[in-house]
Amino acid sequence: MEKSAKNNTYSVALRIFHWLNAATIFFILLTVFTRKEWLEKFKIRDLILDFAQRNDLIISSEQAYQLAKLVRNEIWNFHYTLGIFLAILFIYRLVLIFTKDGKRVFKEGFSVFKSSKANKSGIKIIYIIFYIALFFSILSGLLMHFDDFFGISAQTKKAMEALHVGIVTIIIYFVPLHIIGVVMAELGNEKGIVSKMISGDKENKTS
Ligand code: HEM
Ligand code: HEM
Numbered sequence: 001m002e003k004s005a006k007n008n009t010y011s012v013a014l015r016i017f018h019w020l021n022a023a024t025i026f027f028i029l030l031t032v033f034t035r036k037e038w039l040e041k042f043k044i045r046d047l048i049l050d051f052a053q054r055n056d057l058i059i060s061s062e063q064a065y066q067l068a069k070l071v072r073n074e075i076w077n078f079h080y081t082l083g084i085f086l087a088i089l090f091i092y093r094l095v096l097i098f099t100k101d102g103k104r105v106f107k108e109g110f111s112v113f114k115s116s117k118a119n120k121s122g123i124k125i126i127y128i129i130f131y132i133a134l135f136f137s138i139l140s141g142l143l144m145h146f147d148d149f150f151g152i153s154a155q156t157k158k159a160m161e162a163l164h165v166g167i168v169t170i171i172i173y174f175v176p177l178h179i180i181g182v183v184m185a186e187l188g189n190e191k192g193i194v195s196k197m198i199s200g201d202k203e204n205k206t207s
Contacts, residue, residue: 009101015200028079035075035079044067049061090135109126112124133167140167182197
């Protein structure tokens, strides 16, 4: 007999995927915020120029700008390493579709379009949207990163970057919404949902 949704758990393989995927995306987001905010190139350029002026150093605005980009890229390069790791994790998640726990989210998510809706199918469709966005983020990212290998022109790369930035916005919004969602579920009528994703079916070991 199929377990009730409340008693459903997550296999070790899926939990490993979940936390590695979450950690990788978290660090990718850190590289983005570092590039866009904390080590933003014009901000660092101005800091360098200010420092040079106060210490009687001669450096042109263009040199300060290039130096700022060098500093920023030290962190930004992790974006690519983490991106490639994310692609490997995605392939691992595809393999998990062949397992019972790994296909549940897709079964329940797509049931939102059927007359017999599974429990929480409305929420599960968000995960499907997330996975589709993740796929296109990875695809566009890899194509840009290995542009020479794929013979991608500078113009196409520019268009692809716009696409990449557009799609990753879904992921950027998903993360806080998801965390708020699971915390609310945990505090509401789905007590134990977070521990199910950490240690398995602790709270609901009834069968
Ligand atoms: C970058 C951060 C995160 C991402 C990208 C993420 C992504 C996901 C995805 C894609 C699923 C569906 C899993 C499946 O394929 O079946 C999921 C489920 C889940 N996640 Fe996360 N997650 C993140 C952070 C967190 C955090 C911090 C928590 C705990 C506070 C958490 C708790 C859960 C739980 C409890 C579920 C199962 C929810 C359900 O059954 O509806 N996640 N997450
Ligand atoms: C959660 C997934 C991802 C997020 C949130 C994300 C976010 C971003 C953002 C916001 C930009 C634009 C930066 C700017 O405007 O200056 C960008 C650019 C880029 N990303 Fe991603 N990305 C993700 C995944 C990937 C992956 C998997 C790769 C593959 C290696 C990748 C490779 C790139 C490349 C090559 C660029 C072009 C910008 C450049 O390097 O100059 N990204 N990404």
